[in-house]
Amino acid sequence: MLADLGRPVVGRLVALAPVLFGITLLVFVLNAIALGDPARAAMGQRVDPDALERLRHEYALDRPLPVQYALWIGRLIRGDLGMSFREQRPVVEVLAERAAATIRLALAATVVSIVLGMAIGGIAAARSGGAVDHALMAVAVLGISTPVFWLGMMLSLVFAVTLDWLPVSGYGDGDFPHLVLPALTLGALHTGTVARMTRSSLLEVVRQDYISAARAKGLSETSVLGKHALRNALIPVVTVIGIGLADLLVGAPLTETVFAWPGLGRLLVAAVGQRDLPVVMGAVLVFALIYVLGNLLVDVAYLVIDPRLRDGRAS
Amino acid sequence: MAARPSALRHRGFLAGLALVAVLASAALLAPLLAPHDPWQVAAGVGATLEGPSRAHPLGTDILGRDIFSRVLWAGRVSLSVGIGVEMLAALIGCVVGVLAGYYGGALDAVLMRSTDVVMAFPSLVLAIGLIAVFERPGLDKVVVVLVALGWTTIARVVRGAVLTLKARDFVQAARALGVGDTTIMVRHLVPNAMAPILVTATIGVGSNIVAEAGLSFLGLGAQSPTISWGAMLADGQTFLATAPWVAVFPGLALLLAVLGVNLLGDGVRDLLDPRFRE
Numbered sequence: 001m002l003a004d005l006g007r008p009v010v011g012r013l014v015a016l017a018p019v020l021f022g023i024t025l026l027v028f029v030l031n032a033i034a035l036g037d038p039a040r041a042a043m044g045q046r047v048d049p050d051a052l053e054r055l056r057h058e059y060a061l062d063r064p065l066p067v068q069y070a071l072w073i074g075r076l077i078r079g080d081l082g083m084s085f086r087e088q089r090p091v092v093e094v095l096a097e098r099a100a101a102t103i104r105l106a107l108a109a110t111v112v113s114i115v116l117g118m119a120i121g122g123i124a125a126a127r128s129g130g131a132v133d134h135a136l137m138a139v140a141v142l143g144i145s146t147p148v149f150w151l152g153m154m155l156s157l158v159f160a161v162t163l164d165w166l167p168v169s170g171y172g173d174g175d176f177p178h179l180v181l182p183a184l185t186l187g188a189l190h191t192g193t194v195a196r197m198t199r200s201s202l203l204e205v206v207r208q209d210y211i212s213a214a215r216a217k218g219l220s221e222t223s224v225l226g227k228h229a230l231r232n233a234l235i236p237v238v239t240v241i242g243i244g245l246a247d248l249l250v251g252a253p254l255t256e257t258v259f260a261w262p263g264l265g266r267l268l269v270a271a272v273g274q275r276d277l278p279v280v281m282g283a284v285l286v287f288a289l290i291y292v293l294g295n296l297l298v299d300v301a302y303l304v305i306d307p308r309l310r311d312g313r314a315s
Numbered sequence: 316m317a318a319r320p321s322a323l324r325h326r327g328f329l330a331g332l333a334l335v336a337v338l339a340s341a342a343l344l345a346p347l348l349a350p351h352d353p354w355q356v357a358a359g360v361g362a363t364l365e366g367p368s369r370a371h372p373l374g375t376d377i378l379g380r381d382i383f384s385r386v387l388w389a390g391r392v393s394l395s396v397g398i399g400v401e402m403l404a405a406l407i408g409c410v411v412g413v414l415a416g417y418y419g420g421a422l423d424a425v426l427m428r429s430t431d432v433v434m435a436f437p438s439l440v441l442a443i444g445l446i447a448v449f450e451r452p453g454l455d456k457v458v459v460v461l462v463a464l465g466w467t468t469i470a471r472v473v474r475g476a477v478l479t480l481k482a483r484d485f486v487q488a489a490r491a492l493g494v495g496d497t498t499i500m501v502r503h504l505v506p507n508a509m510a511p512i513l514v515t516a517t518i519g520v521g522s523n524i525v526a527e528a529g530l531s532f533l534g535l536g537a538q539s540p541t542i543s544w545g546a547m548l549a550d551g552q553t554f555l556a557t558a559p560w561v562a563v564f565p566g567l568a569l570l571l572a573v574l575g576v577n578l579l580g581d582g583v584r585d586l587l588d589p590r591f592r593e
Binding site: 018019022023025026027033034141142145146148149150154156157161168246249250253254257258265269271273277281283284287288291292 | 436528
C-alpha cells in the first residue's frame with residue numbers, strides 16, 4: 001500500500017531545493033549586512049591591520065560574494081555556524097544546548113492542542129447548533145485571538161502567583177510541573193484552530209454518502225466512525241497540525257521569554273539584545289530548517305493518509 | 316464594497332465591527348478621553364503601582380503613570396501600525412501579484428520563489444532576525460520589517476485571482492481593443508480581485524497588531540517614550556505578583572483589538588466569498 005510513496009516523496013524533496021537555497025541565501029545576506037565586515041566584528045575593538053588581513057584571507061572575505069556564499073554553505077554543511085561573540089565558542093554548541101528544551105516544550109504544546117482541540121471540536125460537533133457548540137466555538141475564537149505572551153502571564157498570575165499550584169517560571173530540573181504552564185500557553189493558540197477544524201471536518205464527513213452506505217452495509221458504528229469517518233476527517237486535521245508548527249515556532253520566543261524557559265527562542269531574543277549576531281543568524285536558520293522539514297513531514301503524512309495525492313494530480 | 320443585506324445579520328461581523336469601531340474611536344479620541352497625561356510621572360512615593368481607584372481607574376505603573384490613559388494612547392500606536400503596515404504590504408503585494416500573474420514566465424517564477432522563501436520562515440523569527448540587522452530597535456524598524464514580510468500573502472492571493480481573471484472574456488476583449496497592459500492591470504484586474512484582497516488584508520491587520528505587540532514585548536519594538544501595549548506588557552511582567560493590573564489591562568485591550576479584527580476578517584470572508592456562505 002505504501003510502495004507507491006517513493007516517487008512523490010522524492011518529488012517533494014526536489015521541490016525543497018530552491019527553498020533551501022533561498023533560505024540560506026537570505027540568512028547569508030542578512031549576516032553580511034548585519035556584520036559589515038565579519039573579520040573586524042570578530043576581532044572586536046582592538047584591530048591589528050595585519051591580523052585583520054590574515055583573518056579576512058582565512059575566511060575568504062577578500063573573494064567575490066558568490067565564492068563566499070559557497071564557502072559559507074560548505075562550512076554550514078559541516079555544522080560550522082561560526083563563533084558566538086559573547087560566549088567565544090561555536091554557535092552550534094550554544095544552539096544544541098538549548099534545542100532540547102524547545103523540542104520538549106513544542107511536543108508538549110502539540111499534545112495539548114491536539115487533545116484539547118479534538119475534544120472541544122468533537123463535543124461541539126456532537127452538539128452542533130446547540131448552546132454547548134456556540135460556547136465552545138466562542139472559546140476557540142477567543143483562544144485564537146489571545147496573544148500568547150499575555151495568556152502566559154495570566155495563567156501564571158492565576159495558577160502560580162495566586163493559587164500557588166505551579167511554579168511561576170523556569171525549567172526546574174526538567175520536571176513536569178515546570179512544563180505545564182508553558183505547554184498550555186504555547187498550545188492554546190493552536191487549540192482553537194484544531195477545535196474549529198475538527199468540528200467542521202467531522203460535520204462534513206458524517207454527511208457524506210459513503211458513511212450512510214457503510215452504515216447501510218451493517219458495519220458496526222465503531223467501524224464506521226473509526227475506519228471511514230475518522231480517516232477522512234484526519235486530512236484537514238493534518239493540515240491544521242502543519243499550520244500549528246508555524247504557531248509553535250512563532251510562539252516559542254514569546255512563551256520562552258514569559259516563562260524564562262531555556263530554549264532556542266529565548267536564546268534568539270537574548271542574542272539580539274546582546275548583538276551576538278552569529279547566534280542570532282544561527283538560531284534563525286535553525287528555526288527555518290525545522291519549519292521547512294516539519295512541513296515536509298506534514299506533506300508526507302498527507303500522502304500516507306490520502307492515496308489520491310500520490311499521483312501528483314491533486315497536489 | 317456594496318453591503319449585502321446578509322451583512323446586517325452576520326453576528327460575528329457585527330460584533331467585530333462594533334469592537335473595532337469602539338477601539339478605533341477610543342484611540343482617535345485618546346487626547347480627549349484620557350483623564351491624565353500618559354507620560355506624566357507621579358510626584359509622591361505612594362503614587363507608583365497604585366491599584367485601580369477613582370483617580371486612576373486602571374491603576375498606575377512603576378513611575379506612577381495612569382494606566383488607563385496609557386492604554387488609550389497605546390491604541391493609537393497599535394492600530395496605526397496594524398493598519399498602516401497592511402496598506403503598504405497590500406500595495407506591494409498587489410503590484411507583485413499582478414505582475415507575476417499577468418506576465419507569467421521568468422518574472423512570475425522569480426517573484427513567486429521569493430514569496431516561497433519569505434514564507435519558509437516562521438514569521439516572528441524572521442522578523443526578529445531582520446530587527447537584529449539594525450543597530451538599535453524601534454517602532455520604525457518594526458514597520459519596515461512587517462511590511463517586508465507582509466506582502467507575500469497578498470501577492471499570492473492576487474496572483475491567483477489574476478490567473479483566473481486574465482482568461483475571462485472582458486480582459487480578452489480589452490486586449491483585443493488594444494488597451495495597454497498597465498490599464499488592464501489597474502482598471503480591470505485589481506478591481507476584480509478586491510474581494511480576496513480585502514479578506515486577506517483584514518486578517519493581516521490582526522497579525523500585524525499581534526506581531527508589533529510581540530516584538531515590543533520582547534524589547535525589540537517600540538521604545539520609551541513611545542507607548543505600545545506590548546511594551547506596557549513587558550513592564551507588567553516584572554510586577555505580575557505585586558501589581559497585576561499593570562499587565563492585565565494592556566493585554567485585555569490587545570486581546571479585544573485582535574478579537575475584533577479577527578471577527579471582522581471572518582465576517583468579511585463569509586460575506587464576500589460565496590464558498591463560505593452557509
